[in-house]
Amino acid sequence: MSSDTLAAARPAVELEGITKRFPGVVANRDIRITVEPGTVHAIVGENGAGKSTLMKILYGMQRPDEGTIRVNGEAVSFRTPSDAIAVGIGMVHQHFMLADNFTVLENIVLGAEPKKAGRLDFEAARARIRELGGSHGLHVDPDRLVEDLGVGDRQRVEILKVLYRGARILILDEPTAVLVPQEVEELFDNLRRLKADGLTVIFISHKLDEVLSIADAITVIRRGTTVASVNPQDVTARQLAELMVGSELPTPETRESTVTEHVALSVSHLTIEADGHRPLPKGVDLPAYVDKLRSEGRRLLLDDVSFEIHRGEILGIAGVEGNGQSELIEAIMGTRPSLGRVELDGADISAWSTLKRRESGIGYIPEDRHRQGLLLEASLWENRVLGHQTRPPAGPGFWLRRRAAKADTRRIVEEYDVRTPSVETLALALSGGNQQKLIVGREMSGEPTFLIAAHPTRGVDVGAQAAIWDHLRNARAAGLAVLLISADLDELIGLSDTLHVMYRGRLVAKLDPSDVTPQRLGGYMTGAITGAEEK
Incomplete structure (x- = not known):
């Protein structure tokens, strides 16, 4: 689409005076946004600023109390997402809406199944999915089960699902949260191709440098209303952060070293076979057995992983999604059988149940807060005791001590700045950042000796991000191993x-965090750089 055509075209989306009230809170107040066609329009703001509510209104998931929505110049009223899809709006949610036990193809066509002579025409769908994947760089095998995909591939499936339905206006919620720098550039190249073809992208992100890199226009939302519309060329990331939260952009830099000699966690030769766990044959050395599996061409999801974490130390694992990080967590938590040894404070816990490991001092911030960290239909105080029900404040004992659990939840709400009207509020009513702060507060309680922090700031704004970083740094200084x-x-x-790099289930490099750049680290993660010496 030429620039002259774009100039004459009506706005792709116009939001005028959008207001949405919930009991006790105004989520959106007099929102005004104009999105030009064939552009990438970024919307930024704190968690709880009203972005998600606004996008749900635009996608037909909620109805505004006041205001007007126009799409391509025509006033519209959406009762359901189907109404939005019908006028060419598609949304890729931050938390994916996929059925794990379906294939990629089945997820993409679900609700829009192609038919030929009254029968499902899966060959036509498969061809269309491959065509879309090829033209937009979104290559995913249509016949793979979604449960076998990493988070990055799941995101691609969601984008393909939207494109398959003919969307011309795409709402992308935190689309780069799971990508390494090289993949972000690939995505941005794809977005540039989409907008060159006349598609419009509404881009929601907390990564301000990325917003400035890809956006043609930026709207800032604060406390439920639009406070600024800016040109990316006219602002810096720091200025954008000040517009969002009234403070400077935080940095995750650590202070002086607090690493002690005491080993809090030790893992030795952790190994998981892709086709299932087999007991180690008697009298066989584990490293030799792993060599044998490799020589037989067996696929290993976790391949002879060993490391130690000391009290007062944060050990980072870098890797593209799907390279064994999830399996490593599962092996340490005891939720997946594995070969090898896990020691906590010198005690062999390899045969312990997950509950016993938790009771012995392992905290866990999961990678997907909705699937693994919260009961969305439960209250905040019930989520406070989730996974901790045998320990204070809720336990021990057969009955939950509700009064104590609620009191401790109020403490977490105050100390971790969880913005909620009440501890009785359902978890689903909180913004993503506030949900995450509740989980961090829960897992930091009970004096854990070792913490697994998987993507602890994924999808949270700069203010919440800074708070979570501070809590991790303070816990590290107090002797927590992370x-x-x-x-x-x-x-x-x-x-x-x-800092370790994980690639295809193995630890392939040990790097000095003070002497590595994101670009170089991304090279190790993708296998483009190999052979790092230990430092």
């Missing part, structure tokens, strides 16, 4: 005392 897994390379480099 295993940090993150897709945010600046976060990994800034917080970690020691």
Whole structure:
């Protein structure tokens, strides 16, 4: 689409005076945004600023109390997402809406199944998916089960699902949260191709440098209303952060070293086979057995992984999603059978149940807060005791001590700045950042000796991000050992005392965080750079 055509075209989306009230809170107040066609329009703001509510209104998931929506110049009223899809609006949610036990193809066509002579025409769908994947760089095998995909591939499936339905206006919620720098550039190249073809992208992100890199226009939302519309060329990331939260952009830099000699966690030769766990044959040395599996061409999801984490140390694991990080967590937590040995404070816990490991001092901030960290239909105080029900404040004992659990939840709400009207509020009513702060507060309670922090600031704004970083740094200074897994390379480099790279289930490099750049780290993560010496 030529620039002259774009100039004459009506706005792709116009929001005028959008207001949405919930009991006790005004989520959106007199929102006004104009999105030009064939552009990438970024919307930024704190968690809880009203972005998600606004996008749900635009996608037909909620109805505004006041205001007007126009799409391509025509006033519209959406009762359901189907109404939005019908006028060419598609949304890729931060938390994916996929059925794990379906294939990629089945997820993409679900609700829009192609038919030929009254029968489902999966061959036509498969061809269309491959065509879309090829033209937009979104290559995913249509016949793979979604449960076998990493987070990055799941995101691609969601984008393909939207494009398959003919969307011309795409709402992307935190689309780069799971990507390494090279993949971000690939995505941005794809977005530039989409807008060159006349598609419009509404881009929601907390990564301000990325927003400035890809956006043609930026709207800032604060406390439910639009406070600024800016040209990316006219602002810096720091100025944008000040517009969002009234403070400077935080950095994840650690302070002086607090690493002690005491080993809090030790893992030795952890190994998981892709086709299932087999007991180690009697009298066989584990490293030799792993060599044998490799020589037989067996696929190993976790391949002879060994490391130690000391009290007062943050050990970072960098890696593209799907390279064994999730399996490593599962092996340490005891939720997946594995070969090898896990020791906590010198005690062999390899045969312990997950509950016993938790009771012995392992905290866990999961990579997906909705699937693994919260009961969305439960109250905040019930989520406070989730996974901790056998220990104070809720236990021990057969009955939950509700009064104590609620009181401790109020403490977490205050100390971790969880913005909620009440501890009785359902978790689903909180913004993503406030949900994350509740989980961090829960896992930091009970004096854990070792913490797994998987993507602890994924999808949270700069203010919440800074708060979570401070809590991790303070806990580290107090002697907590932390295993940090993150897709945010600046976060990994800034917080970690020691940094490992995981590639195809193996630890392939040990790097000095003070002497590595995100670009170089991304090279190790993708296998483009090999052979790092230990430092």
